[in-house]
Amino acid sequence: MNQFTSVHDAGNINALVEKALMYKANPLKDKTLGAGKRIGLLFLNPSLRTRLSTQVAAGNLGMDAIVFNVDKEGWALEFEEGAIMSGSTVEHIKDAAPVLGNYFDILCIRTFPSLKNRDDDYSELYITQFIKYCGVPVISLESATLHPLQSLTDVITIKEVISRQPPAIRRPKIVLTWAPHVKPLPQCVANSFAQWINAWGEADFVITHPQDYELKEAFTKGATITHNQDEALKDADFVYVKNWSTYNDYGKIYENDPEWMLTEDKLKLTNNAKVMHCLPVRRNVELSDEVLDSANSIVTQQAANRVWAAQAVISEILKSNK
Amino acid sequence: MNQFTSVHDAGNINALVEKALMYKANPLKDKTLGAGKRIGLLFLNPSLRTRLSTQVAAGNLGMDAIVFNVDKEGWALEFEEGAIMSGSTVEHIKDAAPVLGNYFDILCIRTFPSLKNRDDDYSELYITQFIKYCGVPVISLESATLHPLQSLTDVITIKEVISRQPPAIRRPKIVLTWAPHVKPLPQCVANSFAQWINAWGEADFVITHPQDYELKEAFTKGATITHNQDEALKDADFVYVKNWSTYNDYGKIYENDPEWMLTEDKLKLTNNAKVMHCLPVRRNVELSDEVLDSANSIVTQQAANRVWAAQAVISEILKSNK
Amino acid sequence: MNQFTSVHDAGNINALVEKALMYKANPLKDKTLGAGKRIGLLFLNPSLRTRLSTQVAAGNLGMDAIVFNVDKEGWALEFEEGAIMSGSTVEHIKDAAPVLGNYFDILCIRTFPSLKNRDDDYSELYITQFIKYCGVPVISLESATLHPLQSLTDVITIKEVISRQPPAIRRPKIVLTWAPHVKPLPQCVANSFAQWINAWGEADFVITHPQDYELKEAFTKGATITHNQDEALKDADFVYVKNWSTYNDYGKIYENDPEWMLTEDKLKLTNNAKVMHCLPVRRNVELSDEVLDSANSIVTQQAANRVWAAQAVISEILKSNK
Incomplete structure (x- = not known):
């Protein structure tokens, strides 16, 4: 598995479910699998369960998890190709994503839809651009149209x-x-x-x-x-x-x-x-x-x-x- | 000790003080006591010393500490039993607390009084509801009426x-x-x-x-x-x-x-x-x-x-x- | 090196660059150097690269890194000596800094200029006061006039x-x-x-x-x-x-x-x-x-x-x- 953004990335669903239940029975079974690896959890929108459960899961695998609330601790990102950035967005995903890909082994991102323009939302522009430019495996923590x-x-x-x-x-x-x-x-x-x-x-x-x-x-x-x-x-x-x-x-x-x-x-x-x-x-x-x-x-x-x-x-x- | 919300949970005060001074002399004396355990620090209000000192203390005992600023990273919680949640509160403590209790071994919570309704504040509704529903030991990081x-x-x-x-x-x-x-x-x-x-x-x-x-x-x-x-x-x-x-x-x-x-x-x-x-x-x-x-x-x-x-x-x- | 706020703290620049490139070739070479030590990253202003890269660097040296967004998770700090604090600032740096110095082995701080009063900004009041009162080594994560x-x-x-x-x-x-x-x-x-x-x-x-x-x-x-x-x-x-x-x-x-x-x-x-x-x-x-x-x-x-x-x-x- 190299990304997880929809059921199409899941492979055999029953096998993945079995794996999850195995971890439920024995949370620390693979506690060194992620040793020395870092996972970044990027939130463009608020989260409680998704954030905490993913941090806990990463910890169980021995990974360092770093949370970054992009909207609150950082600044507004631009996702449109070719944008003339004279407005309110401060950094383009084309510049931010590859840097983040250098800092982390896996990146997770949450990004909600605008609910204003259906074509934009259903194009999944944000997570698609992020995957395109970051260069490391990406896990969706809920995107514009899906929550895998x-x-x-x-x-x-x-x-x-x-x-x-x-x-x-x-x-x-x-x-x-x-x-x-x-x-x-x-x-x-x-x-x-x-x-x-x-x-x-x-x-x-x-x-x-x-x-x-x-x-x-x-x-x-x-x-x-x-x-x-x-x-x-x-x-x-x-x-x-x-x-x-x-x-x-x-x-x-x-x-x-x-x-x-x-x-x-x-x-x-x-x-x-x-x-x-x-x-x-x-x-x-x-x-x-x-x-x-x-x-x-x-x-x-x-x-x-x-x-x-x-x-x-x-x-x-x-x-x-x- | 199974909770710490007032002096009534402290047991022998002098013994607890001695224990604290022992850790001051030797911070890492019990550095594996909390290995593999997680402590959640939930803030409904801002904090500097309480947050940082509790994170440091947990780290000294080998625990993983995760901070969650409920008010800023999450959303408004409802504490009233039977509330019809058509207003600004997004999640009831009855639903959030047991989930958090599943993610953590110990939970800490800070929640200030409204200073508007004395009976409400002095009933300690927030921390009481939290303890009632989360199912794990709770430490007060300051509640409506006390700061133990x-x-x-x-x-x-x-x-x-x-x-x-x-x-x-x-x-x-x-x-x-x-x-x-x-x-x-x-x-x-x-x-x-x-x-x-x-x-x-x-x-x-x-x-x-x-x-x-x-x-x-x-x-x-x-x-x-x-x-x-x-x-x-x-x-x-x-x-x-x-x-x-x-x-x-x-x-x-x-x-x-x-x-x-x-x-x-x-x-x-x-x-x-x-x-x-x-x-x-x-x-x-x-x-x-x-x-x-x-x-x-x-x-x-x-x-x-x-x-x-x-x-x-x-x-x-x-x-x-x- | 006991602080890092400008080129004057860098010693031999080429030697420091060589050291950095050595870590680039072998990130975990000194992975126990900071074991049992804590670094605090304090932000009075937002940050993406600076925050994440410093967290990653500290982790590579085995340190515990704790991020604290002073502006969002805490409250407004006062830096003027002798201020009568009846306004919007909640805590004086003279009181906050020594406490933080007790909690951490190294402190990092980001603080932007006002761009209103040049003398104030170029006096580097904020980071200078912080260094004066915290009692531990300080690293600038960008100050009013420099970004070392x-x-x-x-x-x-x-x-x-x-x-x-x-x-x-x-x-x-x-x-x-x-x-x-x-x-x-x-x-x-x-x-x-x-x-x-x-x-x-x-x-x-x-x-x-x-x-x-x-x-x-x-x-x-x-x-x-x-x-x-x-x-x-x-x-x-x-x-x-x-x-x-x-x-x-x-x-x-x-x-x-x-x-x-x-x-x-x-x-x-x-x-x-x-x-x-x-x-x-x-x-x-x-x-x-x-x-x-x-x-x-x-x-x-x-x-x-x-x-x-x-x-x-x-x-x-x-x-x-x-």
Whole structure:
């Protein structure tokens, strides 16, 4: 593995999941693999779980991890080729990236979409330019359209749960449901989850959302899509709750009906489903307290698994670049 | 020791002080005690000494310390049970704390009071919720009403000074005096100092402040309280200078008479007292240059001792949680 | 070496460059030299290369590096002696510095000029006060008037390039040229480069800038100074491009003629010169894309060398303070 920006970099998903679960069982198994190596964690946007879990994972592999909040500790970067930099951007990615590539063995970067121009965001200009110019392996800590470490974590968590259940239900029904929110959010987590569950292929996969919230087909193809949340939830084994803004008329909030919030009543439609969310979650807006505080919620388990997903990915990259 | 949020968690104060002084004499004595363990330092408010001294202390014990400025690198947390999170808070402590508890072996948190609602602040909602939900040992880096690592440092420093003096004055007179300031400050340091000196019990303890600045009796009980600063200072061996805002009519500045600033003239009333302050100090507002720059000031020694206080506490928690 | 704030602290420049190049060939040669030692990196202003390269360098020597963004994680510091601190500054350097000196074995500090009052800036009040009060060796990460780690890097890079060329041109012609910019910048990099190239003495050194941009003579003395950029560039082996604001009528932008931007056409006047810049660079304002993207540009090599410059300096200080 030489980069990790989408499911296409993951190779065999089940093998990567197994590797992550091996690290969960034995966190310090490869504690010298990264000795003398440095990983840089660059944030153009805020982060809690992603930052901390990746730092922990790198430490478990013996690497030095250095966090750099580009937006707060540094300055605004320019990504447009040929820009005349007489405005507010202070440094071009063409100059910053190769320098960073000299300081680090692996670079990780988080960069959110603008939600203003869909073509720009979906071109993944930022992370693409970064990879092009830095010269070392790059791990996405969430980009304009995808969040692959989150999705790997999600598959790990799903596999962990079903491995403890009777074989009869080991082809789970997984539902990704849109939820209300107070502001327009990226499509990253939803795109990425759809991409990974489709690529994994070991589930019946349903996506449900109000009309106008269709995701990009390249990610959802293979899933059943419906505007009827109740129907979608029926007999679900896993319900993944997530808000996203519109993709077609880009970055907007259309309908924001509170009825789409997942409640205990709705959960009764499911097969006692486990409830997932990438966090942070707006309680009593996206998900009710009663659901989040119930035994059905596996959001903490899911977030804790972020460490093992990151550790598996960093380990693969270290091994490929020895 | 399984948490450290007030003097009630300290056990035998003198034993803890001895432990800190042992680390001062030999910082790396237990340099492998925390090997493979991680400590998270979470700041909801800024910090200089507390952050750096705790990082240094953890490093001396072989731990990995990770700092996270929640307010700047993350987002606003919600602490109210049952909140409908449609406002500015992005994540509930009920969701964030258990995740952090999965990433770290010990968690430290700094969270200031609002100074708006006394009942809320004095309920210590933030740190209490954090402890309730994170599932690992918690160390207060200053909470809404107390600052126990500071107070432990203060007792360490006082004991260090008197151990070098003739036995005759080894029951010192300690005076906590209010000082002017330019804005309303928490009562934490004063509350906590009073709580610790009273619990320690090996001093004559006097608190002096203008009227209207009474502290909560639960902390001050056992001390002599007077509005006459000159009388309080008479024959003092230690003068602890600190501003705080009002407790009764909560969070206000009433009288702010510059005459309450500690000067060299006032120091003449004392028994050549050592002068203490937790820092940061507003020079020539709380304390005059002449006092801070004199041999009477032990504020640097006091701040340097923060390392050994933190190291003793972390060490105790590591030993209790092996 | 007990501090590093200008060329006057460097001792033998060629020996220091050799040391840096030795570390470049073998980064972990002295990997236990700093074991058990701590270096504090204090930033009153933002930084990318300086911060990261110094962290990397310290790590290569086995030191623990702790970054503290004073401006963002802490509070405003006061530097004036005798200040009555009733304004916006929260802590005096006289109180903060000795505490930091207790926590760290070496302290590094970045502090920019105000560009408002020349006497204040050129008195180097901030770093001077810091050195006076902290009690441990101090490394400048750029001060009000100088940037010595950058200049050491520049000499390292120049020597690296010429060591690969025929002896006939080993006394290079080096040109420092002013470039346009969008806002008033400090004179630090230009002052410091001039100071080091003059002190090094193994080059023909020319400085060119529009009228009114004269630098302080104490730094430039020994260089040929001209307002004719074309003439200056003739037969140059190295062109160092940098904007600075006026020194005489302090901190202003007078002429800002885009013709001063270094382009490929202008480069034709040179002896196929290598082009240098300390970064960050405003593309197509200071330097054209065509130059920065050509084989003549050595800005990445230069920035990468920051690590070895910092490592040589820290190493010297560690050895002097064993």
